[in-house]
Amino acid sequence: MKNDAAARRIIDDREGLVCRWWLNDREISPADMAHKLTLRNLDMHVNHFTEIDPMTKQPFERGSPFISLSAGTVERDVAAQTNYVHRARRTALYFGTDFGRLTSAYLYYCWVILAPRPAVEIEYLAEEVRDLNAYRHYSPFQTEGEVLAKIVVGDNHIQRCEKWELSAGSTPWYEQKWTQPNSRFVSPERLTNVREMI
Amino acid sequence: MAARHLEEMGLSEAQVRTTVGFLEAYANTGIRELAAVISDLDGNSEHRHEALLAEPAFTIAADTATALCEAGRWMLYLDADATRSLLLRAGRQFLDIGQPYGAYLVETAGGDDVLPYAEMLRRLADGTADASEWPALRHPQQQAYLMLAVAGSPQSGELRQQVIGALEASPNVSGVAPVGALGTPVRRLWDIARHLIVARPDSADVVAGHLASMARRYAESMALAQVNERLWRHGAAPVDVGDIDIAGVAALATRRFGAPAMAQGTRMAGLSVDRDPIALAPIEAGMDLALPDDPATSTEREN
Numbered sequence: 169m170k171n172d173a174a175a176r177r178i179i180d181d182r183e184g185l186v187c188r189w190w191l192n193d194r195e196i197s198p199a200d201m202a203h204k205l206t207l208r209n210l211d212m213h214v215n216h217f218t219e220i221d222p223m224t225k226q227p228f229e230r231g232s233p234f235i236s237l238s239a240g241t242v243e244r245d246v247a248a249q250t251n252y253v254h255r256a257r258r259t260a261l262y263f264g265t266d267f268g269r270l271t272s273a274y275l276y277y278c279w280v281i282l283a284p285r286p287a288v289e290i291e292y293l294a295e296e297v298r299d300l301n302a303y304r305h306y307s308p309f310q311t312e313g314e315v316l317a318k319i320v321v322g323d324n325h326i327q328r329c330e331k332w333e334l335s336a337g338s339t340p341w342y343e344q345k346w347t348q349p350n351s352r353f354v355s356p357e358r359l360t361n362v363r364e365m366i
Numbered sequence: 367m368a369a370r371h372l373e374e375m376g377l378s379e380a381q382v383r384t385t386v387g388f389l390e391a392y393a394n395t396g397i398r399e400l401a402a403v404i405s406d407l408d409g410n411s412e413h414r415h416e417a418l419l420a421e422p423a424f425t426i427a428a429d430t431a432t433a434l435c436e437a438g439r440w441m442l443y444l445d446a447d448a449t450r451s452l453l454l455r456a457g458r459q460f461l462d463i464g465q466p467y468g469a470y471l472v473e474t475a476g477g478d479d480v481l482p483y484a485e486m487l488r489r490l491a492d493g494t495a496d497a498s499e500w501p502a503l504r505h506p507q508q509q510a511y512l513m514l515a516v517a518g519s520p521q522s523g524e525l526r527q528q529v530i531g532a533l534e535a536s537p538n539v540s541g542v543a544p545v546g547a548l549g550t551p552v553r554r555l556w557d558i559a560r561h562l563i564v565a566r567p568d569s570a571d572v573v574a575g576h577l578a579s580m581a582r583r584y585a586e587s588m589a590l591a592q593v594n595e596r597l598w599r600h601g602a603a604p605v606d607v608g609d610i611d612i613a614g615v616a617a618l619a620t621r622r623f624g625a626p627a628m629a630q631g632t633r634m635a636g637l638s639v640d641r642d643p644i645a646l647a648p649i650e651a652g653m654d655l656a657l658p659d660d661p662a663t664s665t666e667r668e669n
Contacts, residue, residue: 218596242425248502251435251460251467251511251546253428258392267381267600268388313604334391341394 172346175274175329179350185276185321189231196319201291204233205318210288213316214297235317237280237294238263254313261332261342271334272345278326279356280317291318324354371443371647375588375607376598382440385601389437390452396430415499418463431459435471435610440601442608442651449655450475453610464500466508469515474614474655476621483516487528491535506543509536510555517562518618529563546611548583558615562622570623573615574631580612581637581645588644609648616652625653 169175213234221228240256264273280294287293297314329348404417438452453475460468489495495503502508541552561569591603
């Protein structure tokens, strides 16, 4: 993100979170999407993001139809069994600061619908990415990790944007500088069919 | 400490230090948030403990402890003093929220904290962990870390019989519950704890054999994680590059049996510097954690 104005536009101008393919090509079509949403490209996004795509001869990241999101939950039993608490915020800040090299980051709080099984071709379902060979914080509960959205996360899925900035000094820390709420946010609870009963 | 281990893994010291800087800053953020959440307490330690176990304090404290522990793991191959300091802070934070894993980190770091091991062992033995300050002890994983910590601690002498009794009475002797980042079967850690406490003549070799098995698994995981070059280079691969399960056991065993015995044991278990540099990395780093100020016992020379 270039600056505060660009960060706010994602909510204010209803841009939403757009994949790099759309950002770079500007014009995409439903037929193109079908070609892009493949298992092969999902593997490229997860494991070979910056490498040259043999099919396009360009870095894969330029044409990726996926958007990486961080998901996290804190369950005590999982924490006791893994000694590892995964909050989405830590991962998001690390990626948002370009792996700790930048002093500020913009975090967007949003929701997506997860596919219960791999469904890479379905644009409106996000994929939970879990490489069990490489993923070493053993957890039988699978409640955390990377989620891939496809093409775009609509602006009304975004609850807010936060700007975090490194406050330098003898004990540096990340300070939340501002929050931009989204008045058009639609809560995911609207989708639930669970009824409250007395 | 050996930065060469990082070079062998294709990681830059600069990125590791950047990652540690991020994690420390993140932990400092959590400490500030925690202070704000529990600031209205009257300083009573019992009230503080209760407050830490309630939300949102528990999540913030656990997140902070995780970040400190991660930072310590990253420093494992660069700076023993910094690693010990980070693990000590992480361990104390984990103990504050009732996680015996914290005791393992404190002992790995060589902290001189006097921990309530007798009470924890009693709760474990009579099955009343749920009603105690240590409800996490109902999990085999936390039990394993407690047994490693107490068996490797300076307090182990006075608790010897209680520890041996707890070890022998537990189904973990043959348990297969996965523990730690490597998913090590709990029976292996249980056996390591038993040898740390009984210290038979062959115990160093047995522990070194267990370490070698874990280290081979570690080397394989590192190789798999390097497939994703971008995450690997930026310290974002979902693996523990500095494996504190291996390094911690190596540190505890080195304090118990000595560096020469552990170096010989790992050689006997088939690990060599030329053939298995990655597998040996966390073992050597753990041995250095145990013997920070004695260059004569440096693992660089032993191997």
